[in-house]
Amino acid sequence: MDRDRVATRLLSSSAEHSYDPSVEIDWEAPLAADLYFVPPHRSSLYGTAVWERLTEQQRITLTRYEAASIAGLGIWFETILMQLLIRSYYGQDPTSAHAQYGLTEVADECRHSVMFGRMIAALDTPVYRPDGVNEFLGRWIGATASGPRMFAAILICEEILDTLQREAMASPQVQPLVRMVSRIHVVEEARHVRYAREELARQVRAASRRRLLFDKVVIGRAAYLCGTRLIHPAVYRSIGLSPAEGRAAARANPYFRETLRWSAGRVVAYLSELDLVDGPGKPLWNRSGLL
Numbered sequence: 001m002d003r004d005r006v007a008t009r010l011l012s013s014s015a016e017h018s019y020d021p022s023v024e025i026d027w028e029a030p031l032a033a034d035l036y037f038v039p040p041h042r043s044s045l046y047g048t049a050v051w052e053r054l055t056e057q058q059r060i061t062l063t064r065y066e067a068a069s070i071a072g073l074g075i076w077f078e079t080i081l082m083q084l085l086i087r088s089y090y091g092q093d094p095t096s097a098h099a100q101y102g103l104t105e106v107a108d109e110c111r112h113s114v115m116f117g118r119m120i121a122a123l124d125t126p127v128y129r130p131d132g133v134n135e136f137l138g139r140w141i142g143a144t145a146s147g148p149r150m151f152a153a154i155l156i157c158e159e160i161l162d163t164l165q166r167e168a169m170a171s172p173q174v175q176p177l178v179r180m181v182s183r184i185h186v187v188e189e190a191r192h193v194r195y196a197r198e199e200l201a202r203q204v205r206a207a208s209r210r211r212l213l214f215d216k217v218v219i220g221r222a223a224y225l226c227g228t229r230l231i232h233p234a235v236y237r238s239i240g241l242s243p244a245e246g247r248a249a250a251r252a253n254p255y256f257r258e259t260l261r262w263s264a265g266r267v268v269a270y271l272s273e274l275d276l277v278d279g280p281g282k283p284l285w286n287r288s289g290l291l
């Protein structure tokens with residue numbers, strides 16, 4: 001079967017390129033005083049009047065909290081994804097490569113969430129994660145999602161993080177710790193993206209029209225969450241702004257709007273090919289800042 005051929009390739013890639021962050025990363029190394037935690041031009045306030053007022057150290061501090069926010073969203077998503085993968089594995093033939101790859105991906109995400117958790121501890125910030133309605137929706141998706149809405153929501157988060165991390169891992173302005181965490185994540189996520197893209201295309205072909213209408217709303221809501229919660233508004237307290245002030249400045253910032261669109265460029269193109277950005281989810285996509 002086609003999907004087992006893909007899974008067999010992904011299993012051998014997993015065997016060759018998997019990393020144990022507790023061994024690969026020097027967790028004891030001190031942070032550099034003069035390096036950023038995300039490339040400065042990707043900070044949500046870069047280029048704004050607030051940014052111009054900040055000292056270099058304050059700018060670095062803001063990016064430390066922003067990196068923690070991104071990692072916190074990553075853990076939240078991975079925790080949902082692991083539940084979905086295990087539930088889907090439950091009904092599958094354990095001798096098939098497709099089922100075995102799903103479980104292998106859970107093992108990757110397990111290591112990633114531990115790695116992101118250790119990184120947040122090293123950054124010495126609060127743990128930022130979606131709250132309120134988003135927290136509730138996360139539980140609902142984790143407990144029930146399958147088919148197109150499951151794989152599209154996964155792809156949106158994975159591909160946005162991937163784009164941000166590919167740039168961060170190569171940037172000499174970024175802390176070695178963040179670069180290394182990003183590199184490990186990028187290598188291992190490449191196969192997750194491959195798996196989710198193939199599976200999503202198959203699930204869309206198999207889904208009914210009614211099912212797709214409902215799923216498009218859920219997918220739009222996932223996009224809205226990613227666009228609006230990538231940077232948690234509470235991070236702005238680190239530079240003495242209220243969450244509302246900081247969020248307003250970021251939302252009005254043309255550089256940050258461009259960063260959001262750029263980070264989602266690839267996944268939006270792919271989901272558009274599958275006609276998942278249109279229809280009843282479109283208003284949520286429009287408000288997500290990702291288009």
Ligand SMILES: [Fe+2]
Pocket residue numbers: 078108109112185189
């Ligand atoms: Fe991951």
Ligand SMILES: [Fe+2]
Pocket residue numbers: 109158189192
């Ligand atoms: Fe992943």
